Amino acid sequence: MILTADCVTKSFGERRVLSAGTLRAVRGQVRAMLGRNGAGKSTLMKIAAGWIRADAGMVHLLGQPVLRPSLSGMARAGVFYLPDHDLLSPSYTLERQLRFFHDAFRQRSVEEAARLANVTECLDRRVHQLSGGEGRRAELAAVLVRQPLCLLADEPYRGIAPIDHEEVTRILRHLAADGCAVVVTGHEVPSLLDAADHVTWCTNGTTYELGPPAAARSHERFVREYLGPQGHG
Amino acid sequence: MTVHTIPAASVRALALRAAILWVLVRLLVGAAGTFADEGGTSLDSPIGIILLCCALGLVDIRRRHERALWANLGISLAVIGSLFAFVAATGEGVLAMIRITP
Numbered sequence: 001m002i003l004t005a006d007c008v009t010k011s012f013g014e015r016r017v018l019s020a021g022t023l024r025a026v027r028g029q030v031r032a033m034l035g036r037n038g039a040g041k042s043t044l045m046k047i048a049a050g051w052i053r054a055d056a057g058m059v060h061l062l063g064q065p066v067l068r069p070s071l072s073g074m075a076r077a078g079v080f081y082l083p084d085h086d087l088l089s090p091s092y093t094l095e096r097q098l099r100f101f102h103d104a105f106r107q108r109s110v111e112e113a114a115r116l117a118n119v120t121e122c123l124d125r126r127v128h129q130l131s132g133g134e135g136r137r138a139e140l141a142a143v144l145v146r147q148p149l150c151l152l153a154d155e156p157y158r159g160i161a162p163i164d165h166e167e168v169t170r171i172l173r174h175l176a177a178d179g180c181a182v183v184v185t186g187h188e189v190p191s192l193l194d195a196a197d198h199v200t201w202c203t204n205g206t207t208y209e210l211g212p213p214a215a216a217r218s219h220e221r222f223v224r225e226y227l228g229p230q231g232h233g
Numbered sequence: 234m235t236v237h238t239i240p241a242a243s244v245r246a247l248a249l250r251a252a253i254l255w256v257l258v259r260l261l262v263g264a265a266g267t268f269a270d271e272g273g274t275s276l277d278s279p280i281g282i283i284l285l286c287c288a289l290g291l292v293d294i295r296r297r298h299e300r301a302l303w304a305n306l307g308i309s310l311a312v313i314g315s316l317f318a319f320v321a322a323t324g325e326g327v328l329a330m331i332r333i334t335p
Contacts, residue, residue, distance in 0.1 A: 051304075071301070072309035080305055086298035087305070092246070097302065104240035104306045146305070 001063070002027050002150045002181035003079060005048035008057030009205075010040070019205035021057075023048045025150045025181035030172050032192040032213075033185045034226060035202030041185040042084070044202065045152045048183075049081035050074040062149075078149030084158055087139045088127045094138050095123035098145050107147040117141035117171055133164030140171045150181040157188035169195040189227065193217070201226065240306055247313060251320035254293070255286050259324070279325040283318050290317030 003025040010018040018040040025031065025048075033041045047054045050069030059066045061077055071081055088097050098110040114120045117137045122130055130138055136156060143151055156168050165188065172195050176182050186192050193199070199216035201208045203225065210216040217223070259282065266277050291314055294300060303313060 051301075070309060071304035072307050072312075075305045076307035081301065083301050087301050089297055089299045089302050091297055091299070096242075096246075100240060100243045100246075100302075100306055103242040142305075 001025070002061070003048060003152075004060045005044060005054070006058050006060070008044055008047050008054045010043055010047060010052075010054050016205060017043050018047075018054075021202065021205065021207050023183060023200070023207070024209075025152070025183050026198070027149075027181050028176055028179050029197045030176045030182040030184065030195050031198045031200060032196035033183060033200045033202055033207070034187075034189070034192065034216075036226060037187075039202040040205060041202045042154050044207070045154055045183065045185060046081070049079060049152050051081055051083075080143050080146055080148035080151045082139060082143060082151060082153040082156060084155040087142065088135075090126055090128045093124055093126055094119065094130070094141070098123070098142055101142050101145040105146055108145050110145060113141045113144035116144050116174065118167060133160045133167070136160050136164060137167055137171070140168065143175065144171065147178065148180060151175055151183070153182065153184045155186045156184055157186050157191050165191040240308065243303070243306055243308060244316065247316050248320055250293070251286065251290055251317040252324070254290055254317065255282070255321045255324045258282060258286055258289065258321075259328070279322070279329070282325055283321040286321035287314045287318040290314065 001024060005021070005023040008018050008021045009016070017038070021040055021044040023033070023044050033045070035041050043052070046052045047057070048059060050059070050066070050071040050073060059069045061074065061079065066074070088094065095110060098113060102110050114123055117140050119134060119137050119141050122134050122138060127135060127138065153172070156172070157165050160168070169191055172182050172184065184192060184195065193213040193216065196213055199210040199213055201210050201216070201222050210219050210222060262277055262282060291310060294303065294310070294313060300310070
């Protein structure tokens, strides 16, 4: 287990989003966290990453409690948080930003990461000059340069073409094969279940570990309350 | 676990931005001072300039949607603010030396 956020509660004003949410990131696994809009998936992920503070609950990284998690501190320890938008700056070229990561962490080379993410031809461009799919792959190239212990990716499939879904899945699987613990959220059920080794269902402020995608697809309540009568995926 | 080294390229990029910001703030405060009373503006002090540069630097980070980028590089907002303040303080120091040199 690389990263856990246990028994997390979080309210925004009067509205309680999480009452007992748990996120687990396991080495070499892609774990998909599914749930309806407002179920608290992104909030739980942000808390695990140190991006926002929980009202209660505990974050452990490599078995050690993290008392005051911050994203910069978690990043130095090996966690990478990929937000649903705006990871990369519009002020610099993609290559320069990938070099920032290489300079900071001395992991995979920029050229190799760009090749793996299929963005070699985009290196000299700025983010606003990239298409949606290229932009997502560019962000994943930053993850590949970093080679984190744990990747928390919030909606990596959102707003990109089906062909780019395959690319994103390939990169997530590549990261997991390298030993990275990957957790992803989203609503693109076929792609998420295709990429995932394990499914977590986030609902009513709490989380349920459903197991492998096949078990999730046959989970009656999950199908009834989330996938719907068509059983997408 | 990987070793986190000081990201010199990131610091250089931010320091350049901080230097440009300090020059702009100095020019604006100087221009405002010429139209103000004899006492100058309330910000027309090295401490005021440094604090203004620090605050504007952080606003600029937010405006450029760079919080997640720098945080994932292991650089906190406190460090970024300190960098902007350090560059402004260095500029103010150089300016003071020029002023006292006969």
